[in-house]
Amino acid sequence: MSSDRYPFGAIEAKWQPIWESRRQFRATEDPSRPKFYCLEMFPYPSGRIHMGHVRVYAIGDVLARYKRMRGFNVLHPMGWDAFGLPAENAAIEHGVHPAVWTYENIDYMRSQLKKMGFSYDWDREVTTCDPGYYKWEQLIFIRMLERGLAYRKRSRVNWCPSCRTVLANEQVEAGRCWRCDSEVTQREIDGWFFKITKYADELLEWCERLPGWPERVMTMQRNWIGRSEGAEFDLPVAGRPGLAVRVFTTRPDTAFGMTYAVLAPEHPLVDELVSDPAERAAVEAFRAEVLRETEIERLAADRPKRGFRLSARAVNPFSHAEIPLFIANYVLMGYGTGAIMAVPGEDQRDWDFAVQHGLPIIETVARPPGWSGQAYTGDGIKINSGFLDGLTVAAAKRKAIDWLVARGLGDARVNYRLRDWGISRQRYWGAPIPVLYCDRCGMVPEKEENLPVVLPRDVQISGQGASPLAEVASFVNARCPRCGGPARRDTDTMDTFVESSWYFLRYCSPRYEGGMFEREAAEYWMPVDQYIGGIEHAVLHLLYARFYTKVLRDLGLVKVDEPFIGLLSQGMVIKDGAKMSKSKGNVVDPDDLIRTLGADTARLFSLFAAPPEKDLDWNDHGVEGASRFLNRVWRYVVARAEELQAAPRPSPGALSEQGRAFRRTIHETIERVTTDIEGDFHFNTAISAIMELVNALHAFDAAPAPPRMRDERQALLREAVDTLLLLLCPFCPHIAEELWSVLGHGESIFAQPWPEPDRAALARDEVTVVIQVDGKVRSRLTVEVGARDDRVKALALADARVKPWLTSRRVSRVVVVPGRLVNIVTSAT
Ligand SMILES: [Zn+2]
Ligand SMILES: [Zn+2]
Numbered sequence: 001m002s003s004d005r006y007p008f009g010a011i012e013a014k015w016q017p018i019w020e021s022r023r024q025f026r027a028t029e030d031p032s033r034p035k036f037y038c039l040e041m042f043p044y045p046s047g048r049i050h051m052g053h054v055r056v057y058a059i060g061d062v063l064a065r066y067k068r069m070r071g072f073n074v075l076h077p078m079g080w081d082a083f084g085l086p087a088e089n090a091a092i093e094h095g096v097h098p099a100v101w102t103y104e105n106i107d108y109m110r111s112q113l114k115k116m117g118f119s120y121d122w123d124r125e126v127t128t129c130d131p132g133y134y135k136w137e138q139l140i141f142i143r144m145l146e147r148g149l150a151y152r153k154r155s156r157v158n159w160c161p162s163c164r165t166v167l168a169n170e171q172v173e174a175g176r177c178w179r180c181d182s183e184v185t186q187r188e189i190d191g192w193f194f195k196i197t198k199y200a201d202e203l204l205e206w207c208e209r210l211p212g213w214p215e216r217v218m219t220m221q222r223n224w225i226g227r228s229e230g231a232e233f234d235l236p237v238a239g240r241p242g243l244a245v246r247v248f249t250t251r252p253d254t255a256f257g258m259t260y261a262v263l264a265p266e267h268p269l270v271d272e273l274v275s276d277p278a279e280r281a282a283v284e285a286f287r288a289e290v291l292r293e294t295e296i297e298r299l300a301a302d303r304p305k306r307g308f309r310l311s312a313r314a315v316n317p318f319s320h321a322e323i324p325l326f327i328a329n330y331v332l333m334g335y336g337t338g339a340i341m342a343v344p345g346e347d348q349r350d351w352d353f354a355v356q357h358g359l360p361i362i363e364t365v366a367r368p369p370g371w372s373g374q375a376y377t378g379d380g381i382k383i384n385s386g387f388l389d390g391l392t393v394a395a396a397k398r399k400a401i402d403w404l405v406a407r408g409l410g411d412a413r414v415n416y417r418l419r420d421w422g423i424s425r426q427r428y429w430g431a432p433i434p435v436l437y438c439d440r441c442g443m444v445p446e447k448e449e450n451l452p453v454v455l456p457r458d459v460q461i462s463g464q465g466a467s468p469l470a471e472v473a474s475f476v477n478a479r480c481p482r483c484g485g486p487a488r489r490d491t492d493t494m495d496t497f498v499e500s501s502w503y504f505l506r507y508c509s510p511r512y513e514g515g516m517f518e519r520e521a522a523e524y525w526m527p528v529d530q531y532i533g534g535i536e537h538a539v540l541h542l543l544y545a546r547f548y549t550k551v552l553r554d555l556g557l558v559k560v561d562e563p564f565i566g567l568l569s570q571g572m573v574i575k576d577g578a579k580m581s582k583s584k585g586n587v588v589d590p591d592d593l594i595r596t597l598g599a600d601t602a603r604l605f606s607l608f609a610a611p612p613e614k615d616l617d618w619n620d621h622g623v624e625g626a627s628r629f630l631n632r633v634w635r636y637v638v639a640r641a642e643e644l645q646a647a648p649r650p651s652p653g654a655l656s657e658q659g660r661a662f663r664r665t666i667h668e669t670i671e672r673v674t675t676d677i678e679g680d681f682h683f684n685t686a687i688s689a690i691m692e693l694v695n696a697l698h699a700f701d702a703a704p705a706p707p708r709m710r711d712e713r714q715a716l717l718r719e720a721v722d723t724l725l726l727l728l729c730p731f732c733p734h735i736a737e738e739l740w741s742v743l744g745h746g747e748s749i750f751a752q753p754w755p756e757p758d759r760a761a762l763a764r765d766e767v768t769v770v771i772q773v774d775g776k777v778r779s780r781l782t783v784e785v786g787a788r789d790d791r792v793k794a795l796a797l798a799d800a801r802v803k804p805w806l807t808s809r810r811v812s813r814v815v816v817v818p819g820r821l822v823n824i825v826t827s828a829t
C-alpha cells in the first residue's frame with residue numbers, strides 16, 4: 001500500500017520553502033483593496049501541537065486561502081500566548097527557566113505549523129512574553145489607573161491551592177480550577193481589578209448586534225453578565241430606630257409574601273445587629289464555616305442552604321409584619337446589597353430554606369390548577385398582596401416600585417452578575433504590574449519613559465508562597481518615580497488573559513515601536529472579520545477581549561466598538577468517545593501523521609470528517625480514505641499530464657449532449673463548493689462535492705466516445721482537472737500546487753482567481769408541456785428536455801391546478817406525448 005502513495009513528503013518539503021521565499025502570504029496594508037482579517041485563537045506554547053490545533057488552523061487556512069483567491073487582501077497571522085503557569089511548573093519540575101522552556105517550545109511548534117503548510121504571514125509573529133509586547137499593556141494599565149478603570153482593593157478571592165494563585169470567577173468551573181481541576185478555596189487578598197462592570201450594559205447591548213456570532217456563545221455571555229432589573233428598599237430593624245437592612249429584589253411584586261430576610265454572613269450590619277456575646281460567638285463560628293466555601297458552592301442550587309437566625313427582627317414595610325432575620329451561606333456580599341427579602345412562595349431557594357426552618361409561606365401569585373409542593377415562579381394574577389391584588393406580575397412590579405419611590409423607601413435598580421475582573425496573579429511568569437509603593441507618596445505608577453518594567457530573569461522559582469518576584473531584591477527595591485525616594489515595586493503579575501485581550505491589534509503592526517499599534521494599520525485591518533476558536537472561551541477570553549477593545553476605543557486608540565465581527569466555535573477532536581488527551585492515551589500525534597500520510601491528508605481528514613462546529617470523531621479508516629482520495633487525484637493527473645497540456649480550449653457552444661452534461665457537473669461543483677465555504681463553513685460537504693467531481697471525471701473519461709469527439713473530450717477533461725485543483729487547493733495546498741505546475745501552469749495556483757460557475761453551463765434545457773384533463777387544457781409544466789415519461793406523469797398528477805379536476809373522478813388512463821402533452825383521461829367513480 002505505502003509504495004503506491006504519492007510522494008507527499010517531497011512535495012510538501014518542496015513547496016513550503018518556495019512559498020516562504022516568495023513571501024506569498026505576506027500582508028501589507030492596501031486601502032485600494034478590500035481586506036479580510038482571518039484569525040485563529042493563538043496557542044499557548046505547551047510543547048507540541050495537537051490535533052485540536054490542526055483542526056482549528058486548517059479551518060482558518062481554508063478561509064484565508066479562499067479569500068485571497070477571491071481578491072481580498074488577507075491578514076492571517078500567528079503568534080504565541082506565551083505567559084502562564086505551565087512554564088513555571090516546568091521550571092519547578094525540570095529546573096529549566098520558564099523563558100528557556102517557552103522559547104524552545106515556540107521554536108518547535110512553529111516548525112510543526114510550517115510543516116502543516118498553513119499560510120501565515122510569519123513576518124507578523126507576536127510573542128506575548130516579549131517586553132516589546134507587554135510594555136504596551138503596562139502603558140494601558142497606567143491609563144486605566146488614571147481613569148479609575150484599574151483599581152486595587154482587598155477582597156475575597158478564589159484561590160487555587162495547587163496553582164497557588166488567584167482565579168477570576170470565569171476561571172472557576174463547578175468549584176474547580178479551570179486549568180488544574182483542583183478544588184478552589186477562598187482567601188482575603190489585596191489585588192488589582194479592571195472595571196469591566198462599567199461596560200456591562202454595552203457588552204450586553206452588543207450581544208444583539210453581532211449576527212456573525214453563534215447564538216450559543218451570545219447566550220453564555222448574556223447569562224454571565226446577568227443583568228436583572230428590580231428594586232432596592234429598606235427594611236427597618238424592629239425596635240432600633242434609624243437602623244435598616246437594605247435589600248435588593250428582582251420581584252418587588254412579591255413583597256407581601258416576604259416572611260423573613262437574609263443577610264450575607266459577611267455583611268457589616270451583622271455586627272451592629274448582634275449585641276449579646278453568646279450570639280456574637282455563634283455568628284463568628286457560622287461565618288468561619290461559610291468562609292470555607294467558594295462562591296460557586298454557595299450559589300449552587302443543589303448544595304444545602306445553611307442559615308443562622310439572629311435575635312434581631314425586621315419589619316416588612318408592605319405588610320407591616322415583623323419578620324425574622326437570618327444570615328445564610330446562599331446570600332453573597334458582592335451581589336446587590338448583600339441582603340435579600342425572602343419570598344418562599346415565589347422563590348424555590350427561599351422555599352427550601354423556609355421548609356427547613358419552619359417559616360411561613362405566603363403565596364402571592366395565583367397558581368395554575370394542580371400546582372403544589374414548590375415555589376411558583378411563573379406569571380399569574382396577584383393575590384394576598386394588598387394594593388397589588390388582581391394585577392399581573394409585570395404590572396405589580398411597576399406599581400410596587402412606584403409605591404416605594406413615592407414613600408421614599410426605595411428605588412428601581414439594575415443589578416449584574418458580572419464582577420470586576422481580578423487581574424493580579426501571585427506568580428512569576430507574567431507581565432509585571434507597573435506600580436510602586438513609596439512611604440511618602442503611597443501608590444505611584446511607573447513613569448511612561450521607564451516602561452517596560454521588565455520581568456527579571458534571575459529568579460528562584462520554588463512554587464511556594466507569594467510571588468517569586470518578592471524575593472528579587474534588584475526588582476523590588478526601586479526609586480519612587482514621583483519623589484525619588486526608596487520605593488517597592490508591586491510583585492504581582494497580570495492575568496495572561498490581559499495579553500490575549502489585544503494581540504489581534506498588535507498583529508496589525510507587530511514591529512511598531514511608537515505605541516501599542518500603528519493607528520492607520522489598525523484602522524485598515526480591524527475588526528477581525530472571522531475569528532475561530534473553541535467554545536471553552538465563550539465567556540473568558542471573548543468577554544475580556546470585547547471589554548479591552550472598548551477601553552482602547554474610549555482611550556481614543558481604536559475606532560471599532562467590537563474586535564470580532566464573525567466567530568466560529570469549532571468542536572473538539574475526540575477519539576474512542578473522549579477528548580484526545582495524554583492521560584486517556586488516545587492522542588494522535590500530528591508529527592506521526594505528517595510523516596506517514598502527509599500534511600495534506602491530515603488537513604483533508606480534519607476538514608472532511610465533520611462540520612466545523614461539531615465534534616470530530618477521529619477515525620483511522622477515515623484518514624486512510626482521505627489519503628486514498630489524494631492518491632487517486634495524483635495518479636490521474638500525473639498519468640494524463642501530457643495529454644491534458646496539449647488539450648484545446650473547450651468551445652461550450654458546440655458540445656455534444658454528453659459533453660454538456662459533464663460540463664454542467666463541473667460548474668455545479670464550483671457552485672456547491674463556493675456556497676459551502678461562504679455559507680456556514682461546511683467544508684465537509686464542499687469536500688464531498690469535490691470527490692463527486694473526481695468520480696464524474698473518471699466516468700466521463702471511461703465512457704466510449706467516437707474519434708470525432710476527441711478534442712471536445714480532451715478540452716473538457718482539462719477544464720475539469722484545472723477546476724478540481726482550484727477547488728481543492730485551499731484544503732490541500734501542497735498537492736494542488738504541485739499538480740498545477742505538473743500541468744504546465746507557470747504561476748502559483750494561489751495567484752489564480754477562484755473559479756466562477758458559468759451560468760450557461762449550469763442551465764438545463766427545458767420544455768413546456770401542456771396538461772389536459774379529458775381533452776381540456778388545465779395547466780402547464782416546465783420539465784427538462786428528455787425527462788422520463790413516468791416523471792412527467794407524476795408531476796402532472798400532482799399539479800395543484802390539475803388536482804381539483806380529479807376529485808370525485810377516477811383516473812383511468814394517462815397519455816404522455818414526450819416534450820409536448822400529458823392527457824389525463826378520467827371516468828366517474
Ligand atoms: Zn489550579
Ligand atoms: Zn515617593
